[in-house]
Amino acid sequence: MNRTRISFLLIVIFLILGVHPKFGHAKLTIDKVIFEGVEVFSNKRLNSMLRIKRIEEYNEHNFRSDLEVIFDLYRQHGYLHIKKVESEDDLTDDGKRHLIVTLNEGEQTRFRDIRIRLLDQDFSTAALDSLTISETLGFQSGDPFNRILINQQRQLLANTYANLGFAYAIVSDSAYFSADQSTADAVILITEGNRVTIKSIKITGNEKVRQKIIDREVRSKPGDVFSLIRIQEDQQRLYSTSLFRDARFVINGFEESLSQVDIDIQVVEEKLKWIGGGVGYGTQDGGRISGEYGHNNIFNNAQKFKIISKLTKTDIINKSDTYRLTRRLETEYVDPRLFGISWTSGLNLAYQYEDDLEKTKEDISYQLETYTIRLATGRPISRYNQLSFQVTARMDSYFDVVDKSDVNNPSDPYEDPIQEGRTVTNSFSASISRDTRNDVFNPTRGYFLFLSAKIGGSILYGDNNFLKLNFDSSSHRRYKWVVFSIRAQGGKAISYGSSYLIEKNDQFTYGGSTTNRGYGELSLGSMNHRGSLSGNALLATTGEIRVSFLTYFQVVFFADYGKLWFTDGEIDRSDQSNFSLRNDPETSDGKLSLGMGFRYLTPVGPLRIDLGLPMEEETWEERWNHKGFFISFGQAF
Template sequence: MKLSYLAAAVSVAMAPAWAASSFVVKDIRVEGVQRTEPGTVFNYLPIKVGDTFTDARAEASIKALFATGFFNDVRIEHEGDVLIVSVAERPVVAELIINGSKEFDKDQLKKALKENGLAESRIFDRALLDLATQELKRQYYSRGKYSVEVNTKVTPLERNRVAITFDINEGAAARIKSIRIVGNRDFEEKELLKEFSLSTGGWLSWFTKDDQYSKPKLSGDLEKLRAFYLNQGYFEFSIDSTQVSISPDKQDMFLTVNITEGAKYTVSDVKLAGDLIVPEPEMRDLLQIKTGDIFTRDKVNGSVSALSERLGQEGYAFANINVAPQLDRDKQQVAFTFFVDPGKRSYVRRINIVGNTRTRDEVIRREMRQVEGGWYDSAKIKRSKERVDLLGYFTDVNVETPPVPDTADQVDVNFSVKEKPTGNVTLGAGYAQNEGLILSAGISQSNFFGSGKAVSASFNTSKLNRYLNLSFTDPYFTIDGVSLGYDIYTRRYTPNNIDRYNYQTDTSGFAVRFGVPITEYDTVNFSLGAEHNKVEVFEDSPIRYRDFVRDFGKSNLTWLARAGWARDTRDSALWPTQGRVMRVNTEFGLPGGDIEYGKFVHAQQWFFPLSKTFTLALSGELSFVQPYGSTEKMPFYQNFFLGGIGSLRGFETGTIGPKDENGDAYGGTRRAVASAELLFPFPGMKDDKTIRASAFVDAGTLWGGEIKTGASDEIRYSAGAALTWLSPIGPMKFSLAYPLRKKEDDKLQRFQFTLGTTF
């Protein structure tokens, strides 16, 4: 373009007509345009009708038209007092054709080309084509395909357009043949390579592609290596260099990382200095690194975060914590001084919410724990974000706290949300080992007209269960967050369809629910309702079932009251690594109904992070049910059962405990279950958050009821391995268990699984 402009500029300077005299332009004529409107040329042309034509204006006009990028050539002439602008348009890209792309979707490659200036309907530029070709190669290099070949062809079309064809020969992906770490002294190379996501390949590399070189992955691995050493006390650790080489046939990659470990340091002293707004003993308790500890970078950073968070709770939005280390290389010790500069205390001027096109502002604002006009509190702002996120109405929730311009003590809290569809019409199918094929359908709206209220209707059927449920929930029936809900349901339970017991129950009921928040993490729930049960028994039904029908009749009405307490402090509902969840639920068949009983279930689960890789999960449940009043014995369908993937793995579902004359489990009125599980990434897929493996030990016992046994008489143990996978077709759970304690008449089921999906 610069050469064309220079030639045009020279022609302007040498034009005798321009040098001879100036004139007043009476008219302007544009020639040579095919796609471009003449008005576009007039808009960019600095000469207008009525202006005096001069050499300087002619040169400025040529510069302006060339600067648009629309033209290959620009000429300015005149006939008398009529100015003639002749242009040769640059061709436009009419079509982009990509052949041979298998590694990438064609639309993905076209998006990359567009970001580099080459796209359909844009002006064609040969220089941009060369850049686009290099960008395509970079895309393939990121997948380890260094032998990729990209050939381009430009085909002229009518009306000054072109079609651009990219013929891609992807070639084979280069595989990492070796990764070497040079300079390690205290750790073996194989231990250090465990920190890398890149590897020389394994039996799952076809899926994880961890043996394909990627520069971003290598950068991440080097940072993991640095973090490993800094968290082991090696304060002066450094990565000196990295070399990446490729074989001549571009099929094999060789990585070498040169490091210097340095000495291992311990912490000799930890001091606090500066303006300590919070009492020093309280701030010292927040320090995660202590005198005598091995130096750990994560603990230093965690201390800074904890101090900043604590000052933020006092309103100091812009507190600054600087850490100054003092090294004693002779003693291999390091002392840290945390300099605290709280800045000026701030308060919140305004809370702004953007992005909620459907959800009403009040639905979001009622989750706020920070208030306008109050002192800035980082903990309340963080909790506000968590509560908005937990609504489930948004795919993304972001919070910013910019200072208010021209003030020193005010901030705004800006919530930016991105809404997602909250209504669903679903059909579902799945398979459970103890229930067979499961079909479901439902319609729900969890944010009805943006009000935050939820309505749903669902249907589910399997060989064992069939139910229909209608539900409504108002999470803020009162301004204090008391929820109100209604349920109407009908359910049929047919265990004989899975070769268990020959009877059938039909249950219909309704309930009114209340939820009362006690703290940020605790909720108490109440429910009142009624259930009508119809029990159908047959000649081959167990005697106790026929006795129940004889004593209580085929149908009975139960007035139900339920109460529960739930506390959840887990860091994630999907893959928790720390925290606990506790649930206490009670259920009563009230006087006035045909059946009177009380049921209690207490379940807890704890998660303890053992390392970045391993998490220990401990869980336990204690349950009992007891008749009272006029009901002398429990309805058999209210008994607890034990066994299966949900309670005691390795034993067939619902078969553990006292048994009748046919060897079928009675169930019991008392149940205790415990489990210890070591959770870890699936081997070869440590960075994949959709799949997790575990090793477990389960224990459980069932007692009480018509057959009197003790808890220790029926206790069972099992151990094994499990796998949970959030697959593209739905969640899957598999377990392989070996019973450690069993009885001769126990029904075993070592391999168990559940899976399902929606479509």
Template sequence: MIKKVAILICLSPFFIYAASLKYLQFSGNKYFEEDQILEALGLETPSWYQFFKDKRVKIDPKYSNALLQTLKNFYKSEGFYEANIQKDEDNQTITFIIDAKKPVKVHSIEANLSSEYKRFINFKKGERFKATKFIKIKQNIKKQLLIDGYCNALLDTKAYIDLDKKTSDLKYHLQKNGLCKFGKIDLFIPKNIDKKVILSRLNFRSGSTYSSKKIKDAYSSISGLEAFNSIHIKQNQNTNTINLTIKLSPKSKRITEEIGVGYETDLGPKAIFNWSQRNFQGDARKISFNLKYSKKEKYISNTLFWPAFTTLPFTKDYYLDLKNEFSFSKYNYEKFDEKKISNILHLQKDYYLFSIDSGIGFEKIYINKKGEICNISDGHFFLLYPFINFILDTRDSKINPKNGIYISSYLESGIKYLRSDTTYMKFLSEARAIRSWDKLTVAIKGKLGLINEFQKSLPESKLFFAGGAFSNRAYGYNRLGATDSKCKDMGGKTMLDTSVEADYWVWDKFGFALFYDATMLNLQTSKFDTDFKSSIGTGIRYLSVIGPIKIDIGYDIKDSSQYAIHFQVGQSF
């Protein structure tokens, strides 16, 4: 009996509080969605997946006056300066009665800005004046000025409101005051890391033109070394000079191990093991070992990354990174089995919007046909080839881009004079364009591949295949071969792979996608006369802390029985 009384005593305050809550509703609202008003008040309704919950909002009456004032401020910020909002309350409901009255509208816009900054002024004459939009425009212009190097610019913005005429006159006046420069750069870094390693991550030096984007890129590039627990870059401005202080603290845990199991559409169940040591032998070097095991694929690799390995030719303090990748693999294709030993040596450099990656690779490949398969050569192949890859990347994000372009061109050439079994050239170029309008993002992507064999044939696995999350999504990874081949799933020497995708974000973190993919693969070099394999599909998007999580399903337009489902983290554009 005592326990029951105690429970009742403990629970009674909860019921008293719940009973004191009242429903909140709005009357006379003509201009805004109710969700928009609730967001302005800091209130939320249950999410779309919580369909079983009451969608009506309840509040504590003692906060109603504060919410009323917040609502009045919201209407003022949206141009309704004379809005009359009253509160009505009964036993169950609190009602905000809204009489918005006439809004203030934009009468004139005066700006002495050049086109690259005037584009941010997206007010139009006759449009309702919004204080929040006015402030956002100023923030965007100042942000662009810092990106362009004008750290000392004076931007004067004014909105003259005439409540009698219900008009606003907007004035924007800009004084750039000259470009800013980077001044002294002080480094405070761990003793076992040379200063040149950190300088190699900076796309600027003392005397270079200042840009806030260069600072942002420096954070990203230094973080990419994976050698530091914390990165602090302090900017000290002296008129048109920005002095920097960079402080880095070393990572306490240098060795990481990962063991896991997973599943891939083409490989089936798989087991993986990764071991890596950061700051290996100092200077932010990294060494890693990776193993992957499945029924179709057995793979082991060793990678060494050495930042600032040597200076860039014709420069004194710009550096090239070295990366060496050694691997051994076995893969069971549908028509043949392959064993491969490879070693690829890279010298690479990222500089602002550009990247260059050059080096030399060798591959020892053993092909064993499964029966008499036309056009597939078995035996062993030794390939030795120099390669180079250029990249231009103006995307605003590499994880989830909203605007920008990406262009890459890759060329490798095997030459018998370098003891390669085959003399050939392989070219692969890709272009992407991304543009966003509010919640809608549209991306267009195209890829061109050409292979020319001058002496002897390449092994089948070096030819072009398509399909997968980054290609034609009606097919699994590399499951689409040349369409003019008499044998199924043969690789091509000419490839055109295109895609158009539209992502619409219904909420901040959740969206839907529609896409169209088209691929042409031809057995011959520079032949574009075969039919395209086209697919359409849809997908869902969720924006997580590690990037967009995507699930896509694509169907072949001419054969709906041919489809594939893809799961990936990160955007495909």
């Protein structure tokens, strides 16, 4: 009995090993796929659509799937009868294995005539005329016959009708081929149905949020034409208030195809107040402790209020023996519809106190006290465009500045450039931006463009007169699992009138985790009269290649180049003040960094690790010793 069982098991194992392709056949690897009988597309184009690559194990199932993708390409260009004649593998004299695939492309089919028929009325009373429908379809007589395109445009036409209130419109099609199938007549059949309107809107679930706020964000009203796209926009506006965890729109009467529907908006409110805090380290702020309190509906009209306090300790890049201690307290108030108009406006009040201390003696080398009042307003002017204005009043007071002239070269003003005193800067800025990126934190397609102009002093009064122009742009394009991204930024600030120096907060800074990653944060530029590195002119660009793998991971290769300097005009004007600007060639000339990084995609954005090498160093050892290393959240741009 035992011998019989053993014999049976051996037979089963033998059959499995003999039948299963993984065990019963030797692995087939290929060096090249060659398509024969093809004229419409090149071998290079067809090979680019295959998953089978050089020296990979041949998989019959994957190969059949790849052929279907290739056949779809042919069918989209009117070659409806594409087929495989045969395929064989060939071993060349030099030992390379080629897979030879012979295709029969067949003849191309083109549209001969396209007819549009309304089944329930004529064009004199129709919602869309024949010309508009033809333009929406996007194909015409003489074009290659494309079934996939017909299906896509038919759905687009149905959506167009739905947006006009014809939610039950039916769009179908028929195709009639000639005897030799070289041409086809397409007939688009349309049943408009009745226009659907909104009978009533009911809101439930709001306990602390006034119904007036919901009514304000929901643009659809009783009596309006019913549109699913408008309903989705209303839902998105409710979520954007940050007042609701859930906002569900139930359309009663839609499934029954009624001419009037009732909308039931069911909301679940978010917590309106919060208290938070944290301890951390950032490449720009250094070590930090922070706390905040916020309210998302402080006056029960969707206004937001926030108080933030922060303490940071930062090493000074150009002063290795000094660190900066900063205390900051600020409040922010945002009203989404100030005075009832659709402009989001905000008021920001901030107090900041900082001092530079020597690490060895803990002696204070200077203290700075800053008060800031900022008024801002803005609104979207289209789906992708935003317009903003801002008025700022800032007072900087420098005091307890240590005079080091007795221990340093008194003839060199760069040993101790900070001057005691108080300055007031009043400014007005206007900006416009366009953002088509699909994701702000991890964009894979789209572009961003930002332009701004800022004027200080003049009719706004104050101690500083200047004009500052700035631009920032980036573009992202995805190809399969690789994203190509590029960024360009720059600007110029000039002083005028009785001002001979621009305050450091209104100059440009450069270097660090989001600009030039081979250098420390804000470590490029030249010394200004406040003891930090900056410039009044900036030109910079960055390129990245982000390669995705294992779903949640990316490896990134990047190149950063930029230059931050003081222009000759600003240097000449500074000679009339008590501090003369000059460019430091070690930090103000153009700087190139090359490096690579790693990304882990999280629900709140990618965790980013970057390592950049400054290419100005002569040897790779020196480049490694002076490398920049950064850890943060979000892409660099």
